[in-house]
Amino acid sequence: MTAGHPHAVPVPAGYRVGSWEVREPLASGAFGTVYAARRTGGGEPDQPRQAALKFLPTGTHTPRRLRHLRELADREVDLLRRLRSPRLIRMYDVLTVDDPALPELDGATVLVLEQAEGSLEELLRRTPVPGSGPALLAQVCEGLHQLHHAGWVHGDLKPGNVLLMKDGSVRLADFNMAAELEGTHAYSPAFSTPDYTPPELLWPELGERGRQIRPTADIWAFGVLAHLVLTDSYPLPGGSTDARCDAAVRYARGTEELRLSPRLPEAWREIVTDCLARSHDLRAAHDSASLLRRAEQAAGEARSARLPRLRPRRPRRSAWVATLAGTLAATAAAVAVTYATLRDDGPTYGYHRCPAGSVCFFSEEFGNGEMCDWADDDPDWLSGDETCAWTRDRPVRSIFNNGVEAPGRGGVAYYRGTDFTAAGIDRTRMEQRTGCTSMRQQGNLAGTYAPRSHEWVPNC
Amino acid sequence: MYSVIVVPPSCERPGSQIRIAAGERLAFGRAAPESGLTVAHPGVPRNAGEITAHQSFWLLSNHSADQTYVVENPEGAGEHVKVSPGRLDAPIPFEFSRVVLPAAGDLLRFDVWAPRHRYRPRGAVPSPGAATAPAFALDRTTRYYAVLAALCEPRLRAEPHAPLPTVGQVTERLRPNWPTVSRSAVHWNIDYLAVKLGLRPGPEAADAGPRLNGKKETLVSLALRFDLVGEDDLIVLGPLPSGAAR
Numbered sequence: 222m223t224a225g226h227p228h229a230v231p232v233p234a235g236y237r238v239g240s241w242e243v244r245e246p247l248a249s250g251a252f253g254t255v256y257a258a259r260r261t262g263g264g265e266p267d268q269p270r271q272a273a274l275k276f277l278p279t280g281t282h283t284p285r286r287l288r289h290l291r292e293l294a295d296r297e298v299d300l301l302r303r304l305r306s307p308r309l310i311r312m313y314d315v316l317t318v319d320d321p322a323l324p325e326l327d328g329a330t331v332l333v334l335e336q337a338e339g340s341l342e343e344l345l346r347r348t349p350v351p352g353s354g355p356a357l358l359a360q361v362c363e364g365l366h367q368l369h370h371a372g373w374v375h376g377d378l379k380p381g382n383v384l385l386m387k388d389g390s391v392r393l394a395d396f397n398m399a400a401e402l403e404g405t406h407a408y409s410p411a412f413s414t415p416d417y418t419p420p421e422l423l424w425p426e427l428g429e430r431g432r433q434i435r436p437t438a439d440i441w442a443f444g445v446l447a448h449l450v451l452t453d454s455y456p457l458p459g460g461s462t463d464a465r466c467d468a469a470v471r472y473a474r475g476t477e478e479l480r481l482s483p484r485l486p487e488a489w490r491e492i493v494t495d496c497l498a499r500s501h502d503l504r505a506a507h508d509s510a511s512l513l514r515r516a517e518q519a520a521g522e523a524r525s526a527r528l529p530r531l532r533p534r535r536p537r538r539s540a541w542v543a544t545l546a547g548t549l550a551a552t553a554a555a556v557a558v559t560y561a562t563l564r565d566d567g568p569t570y571g572y573h574r575c576p577a578g579s580v581c582f583f584s585e586e587f588g589n590g591e592m593c594d595w596a597d598d599d600p601d602w603l604s605g606d607e608t609c610a611w612t613r614d615r616p617v618r619s620i621f622n623n624g625v626e627a628p629g630r631g632g633v634a635y636y637r638g639t640d641f642t643a644a645g646i647d648r649t650r651m652e653q654r655t656g657c658t659s660m661r662q663q664g665n666l667a668g669t670y671a672p673r674s675h676e677w678v679p680n681c
Numbered sequence: 682m683y684s685v686i687v688v689p690p691s692c693e694r695p696g697s698q699i700r701i702a703a704g705e706r707l708a709f710g711r712a713a714p715e716s717g718l719t720v721a722h723p724g725v726p727r728n729a730g731e732i733t734a735h736q737s738f739w740l741l742s743n744h745s746a747d748q749t750y751v752v753e754n755p756e757g758a759g760e761h762v763k764v765s766p767g768r769l770d771a772p773i774p775f776e777f778s779r780v781v782l783p784a785a786g787d788l789l790r791f792d793v794w795a796p797r798h799r800y801r802p803r804g805a806v807p808s809p810g811a812a813t814a815p816a817f818a819l820d821r822t823t824r825y826y827a828v829l830a831a832l833c834e835p836r837l838r839a840e841p842h843a844p845l846p847t848v849g850q851v852t853e854r855l856r857p858n859w860p861t862v863s864r865s866a867v868h869w870n871i872d873y874l875a876v877k878l879g880l881r882p883g884p885e886a887a888d889a890g891p892r893l894n895g896k897k898e899t900l901v902s903l904a905l906r907f908d909l910v911g912e913d914d915l916i917v918l919g920p921l922p923s924g925a926a927r
Contacts, residue, residue: 289907377813411816411907425816426879429902463736467703474702
């Protein structure tokens, strides 16, 4: 796992650093190796029991080699010490290995980080075009916004640097290239991932401080990432990185047009096109704040909505993934899938199945169980074009209003009677209805009834 | 964003180099179009051929009726590619090339550089493209690399603020492994490195005096900062000459 990377750091299992005991390697990147670790006794009380330890080979056994790694490690530590945002990986501590008996490790910098379930890269390898893609992208965009807002540029946004947590939420990670803005520019080490690098930085001009980058570099990378997540292909044509870089240059020079995949959902086409604008100047019109608004809208994602877990506990992985993929593929009409049965700890959320622009009712709590979804009003759930048969004898236990804001559409009101009329207990209520859920709200209901009709209303 | 540089014969100044971007074509011949490269010799066809930049390399089309063109690698110990008459888009694999056109008993030459050749970072395995890689890739077997190593050597072996060697000292240091080295060859390689690494022309570029020194200084600090040359790489220079002051 760690072989083949120039700066891989081999650490024996069971090795102790501070109050941490190293376990299995999780990933090896361009500049270091990440291991799972568990806390043994002591340590700070606010630190978790499990963490990911990132070893950066900043040791002194070869004083004249790898000096840029010191700088790259410092960048990451600097950023993580100063920034703590919900969408950025959290750092608990920084340690330095002091072990003259192991010269390979002595002096290594160890970042104690929040442990993730895996990366977006791994998810895409298993499930190209994941159904949770739009929601994930909205969160990536949220992370970028938090970073840019704080005055930093990531500099190396790509699927391998987007981590997915146990609860399915997203964290940006790997800040070795990150740079703090000095005015409009930042200076970043001259490393990049060509497929995610804007054309003007493919062959950057270098000064002694490295290359100049601007937040629009991250915006470009987000455009590439979004295209990849939503269509399983790069936005620029070519079977190799070289060919795609070539195409990016031709596109930037205006000799070639951008032809995005026809698989790209309409809601995202404009966003991706703006992110991939030809030049820095054109891209600069779209800052991360406006992109975030648009991405959240395209994802139909309430800001607080939670995402599906990346993967189940072993040994149910394959079954769960297959079920999830199948579930996500079928978003057309009223979908009936038993979703919650493979759950093994804590609530799993099923709200993400709700198509953008729709209101969805579920037979179980937290968006699980069977789902009925509507884009419009329905005067009678049990007859007509769209029916929701399971509500004949079972209650609705949760709801997600995943609608898109529009005049006259601020919430969904639901009634026990047909044709948006009150029935039974509704009549005793002032509003003369069962309930009303505002745009982007989700949650569990009392679970003692099922409505017979619903309509969009200006507000609840 | 160019990927190939064509250096016309007897080109003295970088300003007359022709930079072509990926996908662009450059015609050459006795009566090349204004945007092309004119090779003024009666033995050269009016439209002699075409160069196309393609990704990090380039393609040569031979439009002559009966002349075979030869593309030599000047650092390749006789390595060359023959491009027969009428051949279209022959790929040329060298970073440095000298195109030789036979013309009525004369041999005419011009150079083509492909400074965007890519190399995998040291120690890395091939990866499908998502790897974070340095923005510059140097070929450790080339002469420019030897020149860079010689420039960095004092700081790698001695203290970090050692003065840079002069071009004369570099020439002497390189001579054991490169007997034909000259001061102008060292200058040429320093200029090429600046092009290859995309050095932003410093504020001193305008005035002629300290220009080269500024360029050398920037090259060395970049090379050391990003580990383009490490202590292990000094092997390309061969052993230190005996009696060297170290």
